[in-house]
Amino acid sequence: MSLKKLAEHLGLSPATVSLVINRSSVADSIPQDTKDRIFAAARKFKYRPNFLARSLRTQRSFTIGVIVPEVSDGYSASVMSGVEDYLLQEGYFYFVASHRHRADLIDEYPRMFLERSVDGLIAVDTPWHLNLSVPVVTVSGHNDVKGVTNIVLNHHRAAEVALKHLFHLGHRQIAFMKGQEFSSDTEARWANIARVAQHLGLTIHPRLVAQLEGDSPSPQLGYMATKVLLASREPFTALFAFNDISAMGAIRALRESGRHVPDDVSVVGFDDIQSAAFQNPSLTTVRQPLREMGRAAAEILLKRINRPGSELQEKHVVEPELVIRETTCPAPDGKRVPGKQRP
Amino acid sequence: MSLKKLAEHLGLSPATVSLVINRSSVADSIPQDTKDRIFAAARKFKYRPNFLARSLRTQRSFTIGVIVPEVSDGYSASVMSGVEDYLLQEGYFYFVASHRHRADLIDEYPRMFLERSVDGLIAVDTPWHLNLSVPVVTVSGHNDVKGVTNIVLNHHRAAEVALKHLFHLGHRQIAFMKGQEFSSDTEARWANIARVAQHLGLTIHPRLVAQLEGDSPSPQLGYMATKVLLASREPFTALFAFNDISAMGAIRALRESGRHVPDDVSVVGFDDIQSAAFQNPSLTTVRQPLREMGRAAAEILLKRINRPGSELQEKHVVEPELVIRETTCPAPDGKRVPGKQRP
DNA sequence: GTACTCAACTAAATCGCGTTAGTAAAGAGT
DNA sequence: ACTCTTTACTAACGCGATTTAGTTGAGTAC
Structure with a gap:
């Protein structure tokens, strides 16, 4: 059903019908009963303007x-x-x-x-x-x-809530994952982690920084990055993953190496994807309001x-939010900051 | 840049340019150098035919x-x-x-x-x-x-591989989840489970069938359905979830009730979504080639x-595939079918 | 009676392209 | 010299709308 046929059926010109249907102000002078007739016919013939034609014009x-x-x-x-x-x-x-x-x-x-x-x-x-x-x-x-x-995202705030959380739990030896270069978040995230770490007086050990390798995000990438971290034999009590997906892989790698999460190593993810809450243990993570x-x-x-x-x-700018679940706990060596830890 | 302008610039008619660009057989008689001129100009002006106009036509x-x-x-x-x-x-x-x-x-x-x-x-x-x-x-x-x-999906085969797996591990008291009515898979899946169960001589206890309630798939639904199952106090050694997402929730509910997965209760999921492999324990599931x-x-x-x-x-019809991981193991009560269990 | 206003429309151009029928010019055949 | 083919194109319509610049006829003012 086209405008032209509709108009023909009504004994009007396509122009009139178009003006009325589009509620153009030019149609103000058209009497209500004509308008009603047009609308009635449009409904009757289920007329729907053709989007292509309209867009072209x-x-x-x-x-x-x-x-x-x-x-x-x-x-x-x-x-x-x-x-x-x-x-x-x-x-x-x-x-x-x-x-x-x-x-x-x-x-x-x-x-x-x-x-x-x-x-x-x-x-x-x-x-x-x-x-x-x-x-x-x-x-x-x-x-x-x-x-x-x-x-x-407010990357500074994101780094801050995550690192402060770990810091207040007594963690000083924290491992990190850097995202792939192609991810547009990688740089901003890392710069802010460095900034916040410095502000907290945390030193980031270069051997505790693992690089995520691979195109499509998958737990596998986090798993492999964590293997590298573990192979370096540099001790750490916490790991800040690049995202929840890689955190899942990381937890598996840690567990395979005999470490318990969170008792031996706390893990913080990023994003708060749906399944983060239903991991076992459920994932502490920095939520992005995607x-x-x-x-x-x-x-x-x-x-x-x-x-x-x-x-x-x-x-x-949108604000992140720390979601504390079960993969973080006080650092095992007990270097707690008095009066500042959170349960 | 439109066809018309391109044609004008070339000193040709739009018709000619159109025929050449669309490699119409009518353009066979047009000499190669004219064609070349047209293509060269099209490239030079980055001419791209307007999809709307073309589609309309x-x-x-x-x-x-x-x-x-x-x-x-x-x-x-x-x-x-x-x-x-x-x-x-x-x-x-x-x-x-x-x-x-x-x-x-x-x-x-x-x-x-x-x-x-x-x-x-x-x-x-x-x-x-x-x-x-x-x-x-x-x-x-x-x-x-x-x-x-x-x-x-070949639903019969899906039910078969899952149930046979559990059956051969010695499970006889198996709990089930039914999908929501609006899911177009629910009915076919359930019908085939019933058929295969009967064929295996398994009886499905009505109190061991939980209904998933809620619109959007989330682990929460599986969690709640499993709570209902547990509340019935009818014992079961295995659970066939409606999908991986609900299986995740189910595992949590089971664990909260003091049951260990898989030692006390085996769980089989459905779909094999990405994170299934990285659950802890990793999920045994019926893979759909989505x-x-x-x-x-x-x-x-x-x-x-x-x-x-x-x-x-x-x-x-596409075929499912059973992916055996860590959430299934022999039934605790030892009613193993001799010679048929798989490790 | 003429000029003007207003209501109720419409003709025609346009958006950018595809396509068919046709035409003009050149060459071929007799 | 005439017809026929072939070559190399083009005019013109249509796809289904929107939109501007009118047109027509009736009513009003003076």
């Missing part, structure tokens, strides 16, 4: 593109969930594409999105350097491209699309 | 709609990953929408997809009854709508879109 597709490392990864999926929540509610749809860390795809997909006339783009945990003709919002990462809004970050990304993007004039918000 | 959008219960749920996300894999490779893009079990959205989203001229639809774990004007493929579930292809199911869905859908004449494949 108006140059607005009400579609946005989302690029993520991998849809099935819990991090991306949680962010997407928030993005979707807001977009659908506002009548927008979205395309998704997973680049799987392939540089060519990271370049290509945004172009393909533009080819398909998206009104804007959201990039999740993806290094960004392009300057496109549509608004772009990135989630996570330290992107300094002019003109893109960045939704980012859904909220996705929602914020979508909201800010639509704002920028619909008010092109307004000044650009370069950063939107 | 050809009535093919190279876009498909995917409807899932919730993108951030691992099950949907894994299937989507497979779907995406195939679609992008074939030059298709896709919309996603999560219905979150709201009946109105399950109705509305497919309509909105059609409004946006998708060439086909994939529904993941979603009850289906509509008969649409485009090809539809559903993943999982027992949909008997004429004209839709259904990608489905990615492959997604890929198959996409592949079959595109086949149906591109060969509208070909006869309809109503079902595509």
Whole structure:
């Protein structure tokens, strides 16, 4: 059912029908009963305007593109969930594409999105350097491209709550995991850990810093990184993992080496993915409000699309939250800071 | 950059440029050097045909709609990953929408997809009854709508491998979880469990069947269902959970009640999601090839879109696989079937 | 009676492309 | 010299809407 046929059936011109259906102010002078007739016919024939045609004409597709490392990864999926929540509610749809860390795809997909006339783009945990003709919002990462809004965690606070927690439990020999270089969070996270450690008077032993190796996040990466840590024979009583997934692998490696979690080694994760609470022992972790970050990304993007004039918000900072569960406890050697430990 | 401008710049008509770029056979008579000029100019101006216009004209959008219960749920996300894999490779893009079990959205989203001229639809774990004007493929579930292809697990085999495993380990008092009614898998799964149990001579005690209650899959649901099971005081030595997520909750509930997994109670999950392998103890589970199911869905859908004449494949069955890990062991009461136990 | 206003519409252009039917010019055949 | 083919294109319509700049007829003012 097209506008033209509907108009023909009504004995009106397509123009009139279009104006009425879109509630244009030009249609103000059209009498109510004509309008009613039009609406009635539209309902009767289940008329739905063709989005392609409308988008072609108006140059607005009400579609946005989302690029993520991998849809099935819990991090991306949680962010997407928030993005979707807001977009659908506002009548927008979205395309998704997973680049799987392939540089060519990271370049290509945004172009393909533009080819398909998206009104804007959201990039999740993806290094960004392009300057496109549509608004772009990135989630996570330290992107300094002019003109893109960045939704980012307060990394300083995240490092602070985690390290202070461990510090107050008496931990002094703390091992760390560094994320892969391609993750846009890696750098900011690490810089802040270093800063907070210094502030607390903690020294980070270089042999207690393990590098996560591998493309797709999997417990396996944390497992292997922890094996390296253990092989160095440098003692540690706590481990701050890069994320919950790698923490799971780490716990397994620790356990295989005969260490008990948390009695021998405390472990702190990052993200607070769903299953973190149901690990055994349940995971102490720094929660990132991923859904909220996705929602914020979508909201800010639509704002920028619909008010092109307004000044650009370069950063939107969200706050982490320490979720204390069962993988952390006082350090075994008893170097407790008097009066400061928490139960 | 549009066709028209490109043509103008070349001193040719848009028709010619279009024919050449689309490698139409009508362009056979056009000399190679003209073609070269056209391609060179297209590259120079980075000409990309406008998808909206092309789709409007050809009535093919190279876009498909995917409807899932919730993108951030691992099950949907894994299937989507497979779907995406195939679609992008074939030059298709896709919309996603999560219905979150709201009946109105399950109705509305497919309509909105059609409004946006998708060439086909994939529904993941979603009850289906509509008969649409485009090809539809559903993943999982027992949909008997004429004209839709259904990608489905061999549920009989799934029940068989799980129950035989437990049976051969000596388990006779086995507890079960039934999925929520809205999950399209629930019925087929349960029917087959009953069938296999009967075949093995196992009786299913009605008080050892717990119902999962709640919309979004979460360990919490399994936790609560297991609490109910325990409250019945009916003894059991094994538990077949509805999925891995609920198995995680179940293990916690069992542990809280003082039971040890697997020594007191063996647990079998379903799906084999990523974190199943990294639970402690790691989860024995019936693996569903979710990615492959997604890929198959996409592949079959595109086949149906591109060969509208070909006869309809109503079902595509995929095989489950038992992954034996650490949550199952011989039954404590020693009712082993001689010569049949596996280590 | 003329000019002006207003209500109720509509014609026509446009968005960017695909496609069919056709045309003009050159060459080939007789 | 005439017809026929072939080559190398192009005009024009349509896809399904939106939107601007009118048009028409009735009513009102003077």
